[in-house]
Amino acid sequence: MRCLAVCHTELVIRLLEAVLTPNAELDVLVESRALARHFESSELPVSVANPTKVDSYVRAGLSPVTPVFVEDNGRKGLRKVLEALRGAGGTLIYVLGTSLADVRRTEELRDDFPEVTTLTLAELMGPPLLTELGRSVTRQRVQQYQRYMADADRVLILTHNDPDPDAMASGLALRTILRRTRQTAVIGCLQPVTRPENLRMVKLLDLKIETVTPEQFKDFDKIALVDVQPHYFPGLLPHVDLVIDHHPEQTGYNAIFTDIRPDYGSTCTILTEHLRAVDMDISERTATAMLYAIKSDTLFFNRHANRADLDSFSHLYPLAEATMIRKMEGAEITAERLDYLIKSWQQGRMMEHVFCAFLGEPPRDDFIPYVADFYLQLENVQWTVISGVVNDTFVVSVRNLGYSRNAGDFVRRWFNDIGSAGGHRTMAKAVVPLEAFQKKFGTYEGSRINQRMLELVLEFLHETRDK
Ligand SMILES: [Mn+2]
Numbered sequence: 489m490r491c492l493a494v495c496h497t498e499l500v501i502r503l504l505e506a507v508l509t510p511n512a513e514l515d516v517l518v519e520s521r522a523l524a525r526h527f528e529s530s531e532l533p534v535s536v537a538n539p540t541k542v543d544s545y546v547r548a549g550l551s552p553v554t555p556v557f558v559e560d561n562g563r564k565g566l567r568k569v570l571e572a573l574r575g576a577g578g579t580l581i582y583v584l585g586t587s588l589a590d591v592r593r594t595e596e597l598r599d600d601f602p603e604v605t606t607l608t609l610a611e612l613m614g615p616p617l618l619t620e621l622g623r624s625v626t627r628q629r630v631q632q633y634q635r636y637m638a639d640a641d642r643v644l645i646l647t648h649n650d651p652d653p654d655a656m657a658s659g660l661a662l663r664t665i666l667r668r669t670r671q672t673a674v675i676g677c678l679q680p681v682t683r684p685e686n687l688r689m690v691k692l693l694d695l696k697i698e699t700v701t702p703e704q705f706k707d708f709d710k711i712a713l714v715d716v717q718p719h720y721f722p723g724l725l726p727h728v729d730l731v732i733d734h735h736p737e738q739t740g741y742n743a744i745f746t747d748i749r750p751d752y753g754s755t756c757t758i759l760t761e762h763l764r765a766v767d768m769d770i771s772e773r774t775a776t777a778m779l780y781a782i783k784s785d786t787l788f789f790n791r792h793a794n795r796a797d798l799d800s801f802s803h804l805y806p807l808a809e810a811t812m813i814r815k816m817e818g819a820e821i822t823a824e825r826l827d828y829l830i831k832s833w834q835q836g837r838m839m840e841h842v843f844c845a846f847l848g849e850p851p852r853d854d855f856i857p858y859v860a861d862f863y864l865q866l867e868n869v870q871w872t873v874i875s876g877v878v879n880d881t882f883v884v885s886v887r888n889l890g891y892s893r894n895a896g897d898f899v900r901r902w903f904n905d906i907g908s909a910g911g912h913r914t915m916a917k918a919v920v921p922l923e924a925f926q927k928k929f930g931t932y933e934g935s936r937i938n939q940r941m942l943e944l945v946l947e948f949l950h951e952t953r954d955k
Pocket of ligand 1 (some may be wrong): 655715734756
């Protein structure tokens with residue numbers, strides 16, 4: 489491809505040469521003889537011509553498929569240059585400005601020259617420059633905590649209970665950044681992994697996630713939290729050195745270093761940036777875990793994800809083992825989950841597009857959201873409300889298709905006063921001590937609990953419809 493540039497400054501000519509000439513031929517047209525002389529010894533063909541004359545472009549061999557870059561030097565002549573280019577048959581015209589004032593001026597010409605594309609050096613250079621600057625800030629921060637943790641004998645990387653892929657992969661990533669081994673940096677939690685797909689990840693990647701007790705915290709010289717913040721462990725942590733998390737920022741704790749970014753889809757995204765900032769090699773196993781974590785925490789970019797998540801994903805992708813991720817994702821339906829799907833289908837109730845079922849006392853609470861997600865896929869179902877009792881706690885998961893009332897409002901409406909209740913428009917959860925549930929709703933018998941839940945949803949939906 490051949491390109492033509494109409495320029496006034498050496499910098500812009502050199503810039504275009506550096507960017508374009510590996511792939512394209514570049515001819516440069518300048519008005520000033522003095523400027524042309526700067527390129528006498530270079531291989532770049534720079535010729536002197538009047539850029540406001542049609543003839544100049546005809547002689548330069550301009551065709552409708554030649555991209556033309558016009559440097560806007562802020563002088564009045566731009567309109568004449570564009571008219572001459574058009575007169576010579578040019579159609580692929582890019583005006584290159586340096587300032588916002590240039591953009592405004594070119595925009596005034598837009599009505600007369602709709603075919604012209606406006607670019608500024610600021611927007612061309614800005615994104616990579618800002619990324620680089622951001623990386624330097626991150627680099628400083630990472631180097632600080634690397635130094636601070638360096639002389640500790642043993643570090644505890646603590647995650648939330650029942651660690652999910654993001655928590656576990658963040659542990660691996662942080663261990664890499666701290667240049668430590670399994671022995672000198674323990675990834676730990678108070679309650680171990682239970683969900684089948686997470687256990688599968690542990691097995692396939694040979695992860696060692698240790699269950700620790702609060703009494704053991706003092707055996708570690710330094711404690712780092714990933715994918716969780718100290719308020720999750722009220723009164724249990726003697727001190728916290730480092731917190732890296734993407735959940736909403738909590739107050740009321742002291743940590744030496746924190747990096748909390750609630751607008752990120754996963755903690756692994758933050759840690760990918762840390763690893764990149766200090767040019768750390770990421771092993772295939774760690775990259776695989778982190779890629780899987782970003783995928784699962786963002787529901788493959790279906791839930792809260794931003795540019796940084798996409799960027800980290802594409803950085804990790806070539807480093808990870810794709811077949812391993814397919815294995816980790818594996819079959820979602822296990823025999824025991826199928827039991828609960830069948831049970832809820834036989835005992836559940838469907839009314840006004842709401843599917844409501846009580847699972848009794850499942851051995852783990854993940855059966856409840858699983859069943860709620862599953863039945864939302866069923867034809868004609870718009871809401872699912874699935875409940876069960878786990879360790880004397882009444883747990884309810886609510887899902888809807890997103891175009892009706894807010895699921896979070898529903899659980900807060902009925903359960904906020906007796907337990908914890910919260911969530912978003914399409915998914916919400918409430919966890920209530922069984923005793924408190926019975927006291928407020930006066931029942932604990934399977935089919936009646938379910939009947940009561942169905943009444944609560946319908947009442948909620950009707951009261952909002954009447955408003
Ligand atoms: Mn997470």
